[in-house]
Amino acid sequence: MSVTVRVPAKVNVQLAVGPLRPDGFHDLANVFLAVGLYDVVTVAPADELRVTCSGPDADKVPLDPSNLAARAALALAARHGREANVHIHIEKDIPVAGGMAGGSADGAGALLACDALWGTQASREDLLEICAELGSDVPFSLVGGTALGRGRGELLTPVETGGSFWWVFAVADGGLSTPAVYGECDRLRADSFVPEPDPSPALMDALRAGDPVALAGAVSNDLQEAAVSLRPSLRATLDAGTEAGALAAMVSGSGPTTAFLVSDEAEAEKVAEALRSSGTCRAVRVAAGPVPGATITVG
Numbered sequence: 001m002s003v004t005v006r007v008p009a010k011v012n013v014q015l016a017v018g019p020l021r022p023d024g025f026h027d028l029a030n031v032f033l034a035v036g037l038y039d040v041v042t043v044a045p046a047d048e049l050r051v052t053c054s055g056p057d058a059d060k061v062p063l064d065p066s067n068l069a070a071r072a073a074l075a076l077a078a079r080h081g082r083e084a085n086v087h088i089h090i091e092k093d094i095p096v097a098g099g100m101a102g103g104s105a106d107g108a109g110a111l112l113a114c115d116a117l118w119g120t121q122a123s124r125e126d127l128l129e130i131c132a133e134l135g136s137d138v139p140f141s142l143v144g145g146t147a148l149g150r151g152r153g154e155l156l157t158p159v160e161t162g163g164s165f166w167w168v169f170a171v172a173d174g175g176l177s178t179p180a181v182y183g184e185c186d187r188l189r190a191d192s193f194v195p196e197p198d199p200s201p202a203l204m205d206a207l208r209a210g211d212p213v214a215l216a217g218a219v220s221n222d223l224q225e226a227a228v229s230l231r232p233s234l235r236a237t238l239d240a241g242t243e244a245g246a247l248a249a250m251v252s253g254s255g256p257t258t259a260f261l262v263s264d265e266a267e268a269e270k271v272a273e274a275l276r277s278s279g280t281c282r283a284v285r286v287a288a289g290p291v292p293g294a295t296i297t298v299g
């Protein structure tokens with residue numbers, strides 16, 4: 001017997017970062033959009049907890065208990081007074097350390113899969129609470145769609161979205177550490193007043209209208225300057241996408257993946273081809289969103 005869960009990547013259409021909190025996190029207005037690039041997590045009974053991973057980036061994924069999928073299984077097992085004796089296999093398609101919440105996706109996926117495998121029947125609230133303990137982005141990987149994350153990103157409310165948006169993602173060589181990018185953001189803003197983060201009304205209107213041109217005018221990412229500061233070569237990738245006709249060019253979350261909003265699928269293929277031949281990135285992916293969060297496909 002096994003259970004398989006499919007979990008999407010995300011792009012942040014707004015990432016407003018407030019001042020550094022005493023606990024080392026930042027308050028956010030984090031508008032997540034789940035996009036159709038997926039990791040697939042399968043769990044099956046085993047003698048002991050074990051994680052395996054396949055896919056082109058598999059060698060970059062830790063297989064020890066620091067893996068977010070393993071941590072999710074251990075957290076659920078601890079709550080229900082049982083052993084986490086399960087084999088977790090991750091088919092990884094989400095770029096690793098790319099600002100697309102791949103680890104968070106695996107955490108949410110393993111949690112949902114173990115809950116079904118073990119019949120623990122945890123409530124949605126319990127699952128979301130465990131997700132928040134695992135990481136700021138993990139609750140969103142469970143719920144998917146479009147959502148506003150407040151607090152450190154874990155306090156979610158759904159955002160009405162009137163259509164599907166097409167994206168091209170340029171995957172960079174190597175990853176960027178999320179804490180390092182937040183740290184660089186603090187350093188760059190050390191002498192500026194940093195306001196409390198708020199969701200953009202223009203962005204909410206554009207999402208509700210399903211209007212990619214309006215969305216392109218409203219997207220923002222306070223971590224972009226920091227990601228480009230740590231990885232200056234991203235500037236050339238952003239420029240290549242803009243020159244190819246993307247409506248908006250931005251860093252995805254903490255990067256180094258860059259995200260290009262386009263009007264439709266045909267434009268996506270055009271911009272993708274231009275990015276591929278630009279020589280400014282390692283790989284190019286096309287995806288649309290919003291899509292649902294973690295979903296059981298087998299089991």
Ligand SMILES: C[C@@](CO)(OP(=O)(O)O)[C@H](O)COP(=O)(O)OP(=O)(O)OC[C@H]1O[C@@H](n2ccc(N)nc2=O)[C@H](O)[C@@H]1O
Pocket residue numbers: 012015024025026027028030098099100101102104134135136137138151152153178179182252253254255
């Ligand atoms: C930046 C974002 C945008 O969605 O994602 P990525 O682009 O990395 O995927 C998130 O805020 C990343 O969330 P996640 O990767 O879950 O971070 P966590 O494990 O909770 O925290 C890792 C570290 O990031 C920093 N951190 C994270 C969230 C937050 N609101 N403020 C922070 O300062 C802290 O240094 C923290 O120790």
Ligand SMILES: Nc1ncnc2c1ncn2[C@@H]1O[C@H](COP(=O)(O)OP(=O)(O)O)[C@@H](O)[C@H]1O
Pocket residue numbers: 060061062066067068069090095096097098099100101102103104106107175176178254255
């Ligand atoms: N299941 C997992 N998949 C990928 N990375 C993981 C996983 N579990 C833990 N990690 C660690 O999390 C780091 C961040 O990876 P990831 O979640 O892919 O990127 P990001 O935080 O930029 O969205 C990786 O460098 C890796 O060390």
